Amino acid sequence: MFTGLVETIGIVLSLDRRGDVTNLTIEAPEISGELALNESVSVSGACLSVVKRERSCFVAEMMGETVTVTKLGMLKPFDKVNLERALKVGDRLGGHIVLGHVEGVGFVSGISRKTETIVLRVKTDPSLIRYILPKGSIAVDGVSLTVIDVEENLFTVGVIPSTLKLTTLGDLKVGDMVNLETDIIGKYIERFLRGPLSSSGERQNDLTWEKLARYGWS
Numbered sequence: 487m488f489t490g491l492v493e494t495i496g497i498v499l500s501l502d503r504r505g506d507v508t509n510l511t512i513e514a515p516e517i518s519g520e521l522a523l524n525e526s527v528s529v530s531g532a533c534l535s536v537v538k539r540e541r542s543c544f545v546a547e548m549m550g551e552t553v554t555v556t557k558l559g560m561l562k563p564f565d566k567v568n569l570e571r572a573l574k575v576g577d578r579l580g581g582h583i584v585l586g587h588v589e590g591v592g593f594v595s596g597i598s599r600k601t602e603t604i605v606l607r608v609k610t611d612p613s614l615i616r617y618i619l620p621k622g623s624i625a626v627d628g629v630s631l632t633v634i635d636v637e638e639n640l641f642t643v644g645v646i647p648s649t650l651k652l653t654t655l656g657d658l659k660v661g662d663m664v665n666l667e668t669d670i671i672g673k674y675i676e677r678f679l680r681g682p683l684s685s686s687g688e689r690q691n692d693l694t695w696e697k698l699a700r701y702g703w704s
Contacts, residue, residue: 488528490581490623490630492568492653493517496529498561499543508548510534510558514569515542521571526586528570530654531628531665532556533586556588557663566654568628581630582623588665590614592626594658595640602647606658609640610666617668625667629653 496514512529521527521539527546528534534546553559561567573579592614596607608626618624618641622633631643650656658664 487573488533488570488584488586488628489573489577489579490584490625490628491570492629492649493570495652495654496567496569498563498565498567500563501559501561506550508553508559509537509545510548510561511543511545512567512569513543517569517571518542518544526572528568528572528584528586528628529558530556530567531584531586531625531667532558532588533572552588555590556665557591558665560663566657568653570628582625583670584625584628584630584667585670586628586667588667590666591663592640592666594660594662594664597658597660604645604650604656605634605642606645606655607640607642608664608666612639614666614668615639615641617672619672622672623669625665627654627664629655 494514494516496512499511499513502509502511510529518539519541521536521544523536523539525536526533527536529546532552534548534552536544537547538545548558590611592608592610594606595609598605606626615636615638618633618636620633620635624631624633624641624643626643629649631645634642634644645655
């Protein structure tokens with residue numbers, strides 16, 4: 487689990503595709519020496535496992551699903567990535583609960599630059615928009631941000647100066663792709679309220695207004 491507070495920016499050295507596994511080599515001298523084999527690292531929002539490390543760089547594995555769903559499969563040498571090691575018990579949860587399970591991507595559709603801050607407009611699929619709400623949290627390329635507003639197929643977030651300096655968000659341009667992970671809490675609540683699937687594929691215990699009225703909650 488992560489909290490969306492980026493520790494350092496890494497530099498992509500190479501992508502090595504072997505069958506359905508892709509090895510991603512990242513230069514990150516600030517954290518590489520402290521990493522352990524099989525440790526989880528958030529790479530621009532995607533949770534990856536460390537399979538090799540040296541003093542100044544490490545190698546993480548990506549399965550085919552990660553390459554397909556996230557933007558990591560499109561990385562090139564010298565691209566920058568946000569890095570965050572997994573939380574330890576007792577660490578402060580300074581951002582919000584981030585699992586590193588990227589749900590999809592968005593595209594920067596607008597950037598409003600203020601004196602020191604920026605407001606990003608990100609366009610994404612409506613299937614993700616349903617889990618994004620104003621003043622809620624969202625991870626954009628692994629960075630915990632607060633949502634300002636939500637529309638039919640886009641949302642806006644504000645980025646403060648320190649975040650612009652310490653993450654890759656300060657380098658974004660209109661049209662750039664970003665990894666997105668919505669807040670896990672809302673998804674679990676929806677899943678529990680909808681109930682399990684029957685053998686026919688229908689929900690057995692959907693909570694509806696009619697059911698609420700039947701039990702006196704009208």
